[in-house]
Amino acid sequence: MEAFTYYLPCLYAFLACIGFSLLFNIHGAAGMLICAGGGALGWLVYLLAAPLFHSDITQSFLAALVISAWSEIMARLRRCPVTSYLLVALFPLVPGGGIYYTMEHAMSGETALFLESLLHTLGLAGALAVGVLMVASLARLVTNYQNHRRTLTGGKHP
Amino acid sequence: MxxxxxxxxxxxxxxxxxxxxxxxxxxxxxxxxxxxxxxxxxxxxxxxxxxxxxxxxxxxxxxxxxxxxxxxxxxxxxxxxxxxxxxxxxxxxxxxxxxxxxxxxxxxxxxTHKVYSLPVQLAAYFLGCGMFSLFYGGSPMDGLCGGICGVVIGLCLALTSRLGANLFFKTIAGAAASAFVALALTAAGVGHNSEFIIIGALMALVPGIAFTNAMRDIMAGDMVAGISKAAEALLIGAAIALGTALALGLIRTLTGG
Incomplete structure (x- = not known):
């Protein structure tokens, strides 16, 4: 039962992503399930990485890597733009709480806490961006390599 | 030819x-x-x-x-x-x-373009924001309130878009309206933790992918595009904080807390 409640947020992330995929005008059950599955998978990775790293920035980074790889693979399989899936699947990792607590500290005039949570929020956003970037750059390299191979073997360009 | x-x-x-x-x-x-x-x-x-x-x-x-x-x-x-x-x-x-x-x-x-009707979109706001309230650690009642605040944000965005407001103003208005409703629901005893409710509802406004896309553009060498998008994402983040702070500040001043 304890394990169940520990992993319950993955289910919430799944359902929340279904809601958000409607807002970005995604039609078709397959697209929605891929988005929501990506969101839940990302949070699962985040939770599983917790005992190993004890740092939510590293956990976010790993989760972003996995979500990004998932979206790239699914986009290849379904011949769609990667953004379609990445956009929604990343939502659970976005530091919404960070923005709120930063604002809260700023309002109550606690400068030290405010700066700390501001930097932490920016760090989380940066971890997401770097995670997505690494996978996107790798995917780009693979595509370029394949195109290169094709022109070499296809070989008869005028 | x-x-x-x-x-x-x-x-x-x-x-x-x-x-x-x-x-x-x-x-x-x-x-x-x-x-x-x-x-x-x-x-x-x-x-x-x-x-x-x-x-x-x-x-x-x-x-x-x-x-x-x-x-x-x-x-x-x-x-x-x-x-x-x-x-x-x-x-x-x-x-x-x-x-x-x-x-x-x-x-x-x-x-042949199809969009979801407003009621379906509002239901999506309810589901998305409510689930995020639960996700951030709220109780089931908080989830319900988060969903209601999400619907408020959806209505607010639809209304201000129809009036032709800019993105910055839309975000401030949405954040402030949802924070008001969240505080009212908590004061009425329906919700328990106003912070989880507010954070869940705010997820409908955060510039999630904008920041990531901006970094992507910068890495691809499109500096102008990347920097202007990153600035937009940071501004929206600031607008969310401003809108919420506005509502919280007003309520706290009025109730003397």
Missing amino acids: KPDYNELLEIVSEMGFRLMLSGAEIYRVEESVSRLLRAYGAERGEVFAIPNCIIVSLTSPQGKPMTQIRRMPSHGTDIYLLERYNDLCRRLCRETPPFDQALESMRQIER
Whole structure:
């Protein structure tokens, strides 16, 4: 039962992503399930990485890597733009709480806490961006390599 | 047969414009347009795009340069349209049909475009925001209140968009309205933790992918596009904080807490 409640947020992330995929005008059950599955998978990775790293920035980074790889693979399989899936699947990792607590500290005039949570929020956003970037750059390299191979073997360009 | 370069320019910039309007990234717009140009046999064609403008320029075989600039109105992201236009662009590159046929297929996509009705969208706001309230650690009642606040944000965004407000103002208004409702629901005893409710509802406003896309553009070398998008993302983040602070501050002053 304890394990169940520990992993319950993955289910919430799944359902929340279904809601958000409607807002970005995604039609078709397959697209929605891929988005929501990506969101839940990302949070699962985040939770599983917790005992190993004890740092939510590293956990976010790993989760972003996995979500990004998932979206790239699914986009290849379904011949769609990667953004379609990445956009929604990343939502659970976005530091919404960070923005709120930063604002809260700023309002109550606690400068030290405010700066700390501001930097932490920016760090989380940066971890997401770097995670997505690494996978996107790798995917780009693979595509370029394949195109290169094709022109070499296809070989008869005028 | 040599293509008519005036019509080619028209088609190509229309395609770029529509791609960007449905929320494509800068590099996708530039790549699609230059592929299309090459597919139709225009050797010397250039395209440059930033978030609110596309410039396409090409030189006809007679050496006459031609340019078209399209200004982008403010736009959101519509994945359905994006996928359809992306498919169409690939097909045009593969088959290079006559121009009027290409233009007709673009119009066809526009005609058959489908969006969810407002009630469905509000239900989506309810589901998304409510689940995020639970996700951040709220009780089931908090989830319900988060959903209600999400619906408030959805209504607020729909109303301010109809009035033609800019993104910054829309975000402040949405954040403030949802924070008011969250505090009212907590004061009425329906919700337990106002912070989880507010955070859950705010997820409908956060510039989630904007920041990541901005970094992507910067890494691809499109500095202008990347920096302006990153600035937009940071501004929206600030607007969320401002709107929420406005509501919280007002309530605290009024109740003397």
